[in-house]
Amino acid sequence: MTTEFQSSKPIYMQIVDRIIIDILQEKQILGDKLPSVREKAVQIGVNPNTIQRAYSELERMSVVETRRGQGTFVIENSHLLDELRLSMQTEVINEYVKKMKEIGITKQQMISELQHYLKEED
Amino acid sequence: MSILMQDVRKKYGNDYALKNVNLTFQKGKIYGLIGPNGSGKSTTLKLITGLIFPDSGNVTLHGHTVTRKTSVDIAYLTELDMFYDSFSVQETINYIASQFSDFNRNKAELLVKEMKLENNKKIKSLSKGNRARLKLVTTLARDADVILLDEPFSGLDPMVRDQIVKSLLQYIDFDNQILLIATHEINEIEPLLDEAIALYYGEVIGQEKVEDLREQKGLSVLQWFKQIIGTIEEDN
Numbered sequence: 001m002t003t004e005f006q007s008s009k010p011i012y013m014q015i016v017d018r019i020i021i022d023i024l025q026e027k028q029i030l031g032d033k034l035p036s037v038r039e040k041a042v043q044i045g046v047n048p049n050t051i052q053r054a055y056s057e058l059e060r061m062s063v064v065e066t067r068r069g070q071g072t073f074v075i076e077n078s079h080l081l082d083e084l085r086l087s088m089q090t091e092v093i094n095e096y097v098k099k100m101k102e103i104g105i106t107k108q109q110m111i112s113e114l115q116h117y118l119k120e121e122d
Numbered sequence: 123m124s125i126l127m128q129d130v131r132k133k134y135g136n137d138y139a140l141k142n143v144n145l146t147f148q149k150g151k152i153y154g155l156i157g158p159n160g161s162g163k164s165t166t167l168k169l170i171t172g173l174i175f176p177d178s179g180n181v182t183l184h185g186h187t188v189t190r191k192t193s194v195d196i197a198y199l200t201e202l203d204m205f206y207d208s209f210s211v212q213e214t215i216n217y218i219a220s221q222f223s224d225f226n227r228n229k230a231e232l233l234v235k236e237m238k239l240e241n242n243k244k245i246k247s248l249s250k251g252n253r254a255r256l257k258l259v260t261t262l263a264r265d266a267d268v269i270l271l272d273e274p275f276s277g278l279d280p281m282v283r284d285q286i287v288k289s290l291l292q293y294i295d296f297d298n299q300i301l302l303i304a305t306h307e308i309n310e311i312e313p314l315l316d317e318a319i320a321l322y323y324g325e326v327i328g329q330e331k332v333e334d335l336r337e338q339k340g341l342s343v344l345q346w347f348k349q350i351i352g353t354i355e356e357d358n
Contacts, residue, residue, distance in 0.1 A: 003313075005312075005313060007336075007341075007342035007344070007345060008336070008340050008341075008342075009336060010333050010336040010337045011312075011313055011332075011333060011336065012333060038291070038292070041291045042288050042291045042292045044313075045284060045287045045288060045291065045313060045314070046291075046313045046314070047152055047291075047313065047314050047315060047316060047332075048291065048296060049151075049316055050313070050333065053333065
C-alpha cells in the first residue's frame with residue numbers, strides 16, 4: 001500500500017520519522033542496509049527525490065551512512081537507539097504540552113491527568 | 123533536455139484555453155499540472171505533443187519547435203482510450219509496438235505481468251480498471267523522452283491507483299525522462315511530485331516545489347491551491 005501523509009509537515013521529514021520508528025522497533029536493524037532509493041520510493045509510493053532527501057537528512061542526523069557503491073546503512077552504534085528514543089520523546093512531549101496548553105490545561109493538571117491516565121491503563 | 127513554453131496562447135473559438143503561459147520542464151522531475159476541469163491542463167499536454175499548435179508563442183522540445191514529427195519522443199496517455207475492442211491484450215501491445223520505434227517489449231512484458239493482465243483477453247471483456255492498467259502499460263513501455271499522463275487515475279479505485287503509482291515509480295527512467303501528470307486529484311498525486319503547477323481558467327496561477335510548500339508555508343498542495351484560488355476570487 002502507498003502511504004498516507006499529514007498535510008502540514010514535509011513528506012521527507014515524515015519518512016525520516018518512520019524510518020527512525022522502524023529502527024526503534026528493531027524492524028530496521030543497526031548496521032543493516034536500507035532499501036535503495038528506488039525500492040523505497042516504490043514501496044511507499046513517493047517521489048525518489050523525496051526519499052533521497054529523507055536519506056540525506058538521516059545522514060545529517062548521523063543515523064545512517066552512505067557507502068560508495070554499496071548503499072545506505074544504519075549506523076552501528078549502541079548509543080544510537082537511546083539518542084533516537086530521547087529525541088523522539090522530546091518531540092512527543094512538546095506536542096503534548098502544546099496541545100494541552102491550547103485547551104487551557106495548567107502544568108499541574110497535565111501531570112495529574114497523565115498520572116491518572118497511566119494508573120487507569122495499568 | 124527540456125520542454126519550454128513561451129508566452130503561449132491558445133483559443134478555441136472565442137474562448138481562451140490558455141493565455142500567456144510560460145513554463146519549463148526538465149528531465150529527472152515529476153510535474154503535476156493541477157486545476158479544475160476546463161482550466162487548460164489537457165490543452166497544455168496536447169500542445170507539447172504537437173496535436174494542436176499555439177495561436178501565438180512557442181512550444182519547444184529540446185530546443186526545437188514542437189511539430190507532429192517531434193511527437194516521436196513523447197508518450198502520451200490520453201483521457202480517452204483508443205483500443206480496438208476485438209483485439210486481445212497481446213494484439214494491442216503488438217499493434218502499439220509496431221507504431222513506435224521506442225517501444226520496449228521487455229518493459230511491456232514486465233508491466234503486463236505486474237499489472238496482472240492476461241495476454242489473450244479481449245479488450246472488450248476488460249474491466250475499467252484493467253483498461254486503465256493496459257493504457258498505462260502501453261504508455262510506460264515506451265523509452266520516450268517525455269511521458270504525459272492526462273488524468274491517469276480518474277474513475278479508478280484506490281487499489282488500482284496504488285498499483286499505477288508503484289509501476290510509475292518503478293519504470294520511469296529518472297535520468298532521462300520528463301514526467302508530467304495532469305490531474306484534479308491533487309491529494310492522491312502529491313507524494314509523487316517534485317513540482318506543482320496550478321492552472322486556472324487558462325492561466326498559470328502558481329508554481330511551487332511541493333516540499334518547499336510544506337516546509338516554508340506549512341501547506342499541502344491542495345491547501346495551497348485553495349488559498350491562491352481564494353485570493354484570486356476575492357480580487358474579482
